Amino acid sequence: xxxxxxxxxxxxxxxxxxxxxxxxxxxxxxxxxxxxxxxxxxxxxxxxxxxxxxxxxxxxxxxxxxxxxxxxxxxxxxxxxxxxxxxxxxxxxxxxxxxxxxxxxxxxxxxxxx
Amino acid sequence: xxxxxxxxxxxxxxxxxxxxxxxxxxxxxxxxxxxxxxxxxxxxxxxxxxxxxxxxxxxxxxxxxxxxxxxxxxxxxxxxxxxxxxxxxxxxxxxxxxxxxxxxxxxxxxxxx
Numbered sequence: 001x002x003x004x005x006x007x008x009x010x011x012x013x014x015x016x017x018x019x020x021x022x023x024x025x026x027x028x029x030x031x032x033x034x035x036x037x038x039x040x041x042x043x044x045x046x047x048x049x050x051x052x053x054x055x056x057x058x059x060x061x062x063x064x065x066x067x068x069x070x071x072x073x074x075x076x077x078x079x080x081x082x083x084x085x086x087x088x089x090x091x092x093x094x095x096x097x098x099x100x101x102x103x104x105x106x107x108x109x110x111x112x113x114x
Numbered sequence: 115x116x117x118x119x120x121x122x123x124x125x126x127x128x129x130x131x132x133x134x135x136x137x138x139x140x141x142x143x144x145x146x147x148x149x150x151x152x153x154x155x156x157x158x159x160x161x162x163x164x165x166x167x168x169x170x171x172x173x174x175x176x177x178x179x180x181x182x183x184x185x186x187x188x189x190x191x192x193x194x195x196x197x198x199x200x201x202x203x204x205x206x207x208x209x210x211x212x213x214x215x216x217x218x219x220x221x222x223x224x225x226x227x
Contacts (some may be wrong), residue, residue: 004157
């Protein structure tokens with residue numbers, strides 16, 4: 001069964017450093033998403049991406065965040081200057097259509113900002 | 115503002131029992147609801163969905179019930195197994211809105227052998 005893959009599974013960084021989280025969505029999917037989950041809390045939407053541009057973003061997704069689809073397979077989330085409160089599990093997801101239906105999630109990248 | 119929430123943060127059941135996980139939503143305009151299962155160390159996995167024009171939908175061992183009158187959603191798992199132990203999230207999408215699923219906080223289901 002096709003799956004969304006994310007790398008790395010764990011990332012430790014110093015406050016103020018830039019990090020790039022990588023995702024390979026399911027190959028025929030057209031819509032891509034980043035969510036995050038702070039330990040013990042709900043899964044929060046960050047951004048959605050379609051046709052090489054951001055289609056939706058939440059209040060969390062400020063100027064420190066950016067997304068990119070640098071080639072036909074990868075989808076990345078960059079945090080320019082990490083803060084302690086950015087520590088969370090970051091999930092990438094993809095879907096075939098835009099109706100909010102059946103998002104397929106990766107296993108996540110656990111980001112720890114020290 | 116609109117919110118999606120869960121009544122019980124933790125539910126413990128014996129193997130073989132039926133489990134019921136509840137979810138309340140506040141926006142009557144929400145027209146599509148999804149249940150996700152998140153096992154330890156993994157991302158959320160789609161279990162079952164339901165649209166607002168239905169009040170019940172069944173899958174394999176799972177049933178979702180939607181009560182629009184009281185804005186309540188439930189997930190029923192029949193003959194719960196240890197492999198069902200996970201955190202379960204309900205998510206809603208808004209009619210005419212972004213169709214980005216908004217997740218509730220989650221309920222932890224613990225199945226005792």
